[in-house]
Amino acid sequence: MQPPYHFDQIIDRSHTNSFKWDNVSYAGKDMLPMPVADMDFPVAHEIKACLDAISEHQILGYSIVPDSLKIIAQEKIKKSYAWETELDWQVWIPGIVPGITAACAQFASFETGILTAIPVYHPFHLVANWVKKPLLTFPMVEEGGRWTFDFVSFEQALQKGPKVFLFCNPHNPGGTVFNEEEIQRIVGLCQQYNCMIISDEIHADLPIHPQSKHISIGKYIENIPSISFFASSKTYNTAGLGGAVAIIPDPELRKQFISATFGFFPMLSRHSIEVMETSWTMPNTWLNSLLPYLRDNHDVLFSFIHQQTGLKMLALEATYLAWIEFDSEKYGDFQQRLFQNGLHVLRGDQFLGGNFIRLNFACPRALLEKAMGIIQLTIDENS
Ligand SMILES: Cc1ncc(COP(=O)(O)O)c(C=O)c1O
Incomplete structure (x- = not known):
């Protein structure tokens, strides 16, 4: 029998090379x-036990993503978000931010740029500068006590012809879980203006409002290319290990995304692979x-x-x-x-x-x- 969790316990994180505490x-x-x-x-x-077992083994060479993790991720997406995906849609990457950067480098246009709603998690707007493409933004607005899109401005921005829309759902920093009506409007507009959706769903399993139900936008997209990113790292507090999966249904797009990662992305570590498996299968x-x-x-x-x-x-x-x-x-x-x-x-x-x-x-x-x-x-x- 494992001891219960006591989140009141203060653990000293200073002098651990913590980005947060040792700034x-x-x-x-x-x-x-x-x-x-x-x-x-x-x-x-369970995660501690997984890491202990790796340390005990003492082998830290290069790793592959096993079929077991691919199946676990496929089942997780189906069970949690009711989205049926194929195994070969998966591309495993060391983190979502590098995944977004590679996608913007590969798919956004030098003329019409990258579209996102602001405020937003900073890599979503900084990426434009990283890949030397223009940034197009439209505002989030307060409606009914929550942050949502200004859909009029969204459509006006889409009329400028961006090839890539970066979607943060749940939204950081707004804390919004986009509802079905909003998801359908977003998909409808992106399909109308032929703009690809890149969706970052890293916070999907952290509902603060108990009734909030995460909706994966990929489930609703039919006629335009899309990339949906998932990771266990934010939910299970293993952000320092990285590890994420990109779901890319379109085979040609997938091939191009993978080619954009060559030479830039390290292989996933044994720690991140085994911790993702553990996170998504443990009670x-x-x-x-x-x-x-x-x-x-x-x-x-x-x-x-x-x-x-x-x-x-x-x-x-x-x-x-x-x-x-x-x-x-x-x-x-x-x-x-x-x-x-x-x-x-x-x-x-x-x-x-x-x-x-x-x-x-x-x-x-x-x-x-x-x-x-x-x-x-x-x-x-x-x-
Ligand atoms: C919306 C969002 N995406 C991605 C990340 C980071 O993802 P990764 O560490 O996999 O690059 C964060 C971290 O705070 C985040 O808030």
């Missing part, structure tokens, strides 16, 4: 980091314990933010990344002021989002309470 800009400061999207929780017992105990904890953290933060004048947050449907708007006339450069007071959150600008901060609340409750204390202190400095 060079913290040198000499007592900082609470809540930027990049990984969680301050230990992995499931749901860890995730079923994690989600209520994340939901409680969300609710604590949400009600705290609502009590503050000049701060606003919409309830998230998915992800553990709160997107908080601030009144810049009142609070000035709020992100910088929080940083000076010992809390590191990301700036809205990083997502092309303006007067917002993004706060990662996937941490023990005591750390979240400490963060809220710093926010309160920063606000009180104004009165």
